[in-house]
Amino acid sequence: MPPKQPRPLVVGVVGSLNDESVTRIATERALEAARQRGARTELLDLRAVALPTFDPNAEPPADVAALTDRIEAADSVVLGTPMYHGSYSSPLKTLLDYCGFDEFDETTVGLLAVAGGGFPLPALEHLRAVCRALDAWVLPHQAAVTDSHSIGDELPEGDRDRVDELGEQVVAYAAIDPSPPAADAPVPTDD
DSSP states (O other): OOOOOOOOEEEEEEOOOOTTOHHHHHHHHHHHHHHHTTOEEEEEEGGGSOOOOOOTTSOOOHHHHHHHHHHHHOSEEEEEEEOBTTBOOHHHHHHHHHOOHHHHTTOEEEEEEEOSSSOOHHHHHHHHHHHHHTTOEEEEEEEEEOOGGGOOSSOOHHHHHHHHHHHHHHHHTTTOOOSOOOTTSOOOOOO
16 A cells, blocks of 8 residues: 555635735635645735845845745645736735745646636736746646626636636646656556
């Protein structure tokens, strides 16, 4: 019998500073779906920390370093953002500027965007490009919540389904090891 695997840690990052954020509601829902699949979860709310503009010549503030440490410890990360002017939020961009390969290398990332209007595809594409540049393993499935201005405390059914699937997939793919097999590993042969 193979050894029991530990429960994966899924960290959700809320890239909105809005007190009544639909992004927070959706990110919390994705984390709940991850918990239902057996993951340990943690929410990183960017409202709780001062994020100064990234300065490569300065040490990051202790609370920012604590955020990047939590991302590095994660098996999977859900990045939740509102769409602002066709892209993702500046607080999330600032946090990602503090991150590097150590935080995201071989980490599964799920993308979640919220828009006041239609499908926030540009924000998702921009986040996907940044995560790939950090060597993250970005899920093909992404979730979007549209018409967020008309949403109260609960997401509409179609949005809930997409967000739940995102939470389930960050758990299902948390154990992916994208490294190539060892040189001495057996190579399958055709019969």
